[in-house]
Amino acid sequence: AAAPSSLRPVAILSAERLATADLVAAAKWGTDSPIDDPAREQQVLDSVAAQAEQIGADPDEARRIFRDQIEANKIVQRGLHRWWTVHPEQAPTTKPDLNVVRQKINRINTELVQALAVSTPQRAAPSCRPELALAVLQVHRDTHPDPLHTVALARSLTSVCES
Numbered sequence: 001a002a003a004p005s006s007l008r009p010v011a012i013l014s015a016e017r018l019a020t021a022d023l024v025a026a027a028k029w030g031t032d033s034p035i036d037d038p039a040r041e042q043q044v045l046d047s048v049a050a051q052a053e054q055i056g057a058d059p060d061e062a063r064r065i066f067r068d069q070i071e072a073n074k075i076v077q078r079g080l081h082r083w084w085t086v087h088p089e090q091a092p093t094t095k096p097d098l099n100v101v102r103q104k105i106n107r108i109n110t111e112l113v114q115a116l117a118v119s120t121p122q123r124a125a126p127s128c129r130p131e132l133a134l135a136v137l138q139v140h141r142d143t144h145p146d147p148l149h150t151v152a153l154a155r156s157l158t159s160v161c162e163s
């Protein structure tokens with residue numbers, strides 16, 4: 001069997017980050033908090049750029065990749081809010097604490113910055129796209145995401161391969 005790809009943790013952590021979108025969507029559902037929170041996005045981007053720099057990775061690349069992660073998160077949140085608008089009986093009945101969810105997102109962000117740094121050579125290689133596609137298929141097989149999360153996972157990874 002082939003050696004496990006260093007891109008696999010990147011795909012797994014991206015899927016874990018997307019799973020938090022369900023919690024964020026539930027936290028914001030029925031409140032005045034909009035899905036788009038530019039101040040929080042800036043905080044996330046500044047933080048991952050600083051963490052990347054600290055471990056000798058490219059901070060601008062971290063910003064680029066996490067912009068995609070955030071866009072993907074919003075795809076899931078918007079999709080769920082639309083779904084719950086049409087099917088109110090399926091809307092969540094308990095509201096997670098957004099600050100607690102953000103602490104979880106922060107932890108995943110740190111792990112993802114590290115996984116991206118480890119996979120720098122693989123991300124620069126011509127084999128990145130097929131390797132990443134395989135990693136996504138493996139995550140898909142292991143986690144059985146719904147179509148919304150599948151689409152969003154692809155969106156979250158668009159800048160991971162450097163060429």
Ligand SMILES: O=C(O)C(=O)C[C@]1(C(=O)O)C=C[C@@H](O)C=C1
Nearest residue numbers: 024035036037038040041070073
């Ligand atoms: O923390 C939030 O409020 C989120 O919705 C999560 C998140 C993210 O992916 O980090 C996504 C959209 C917001 O604009 C800010 C941040």
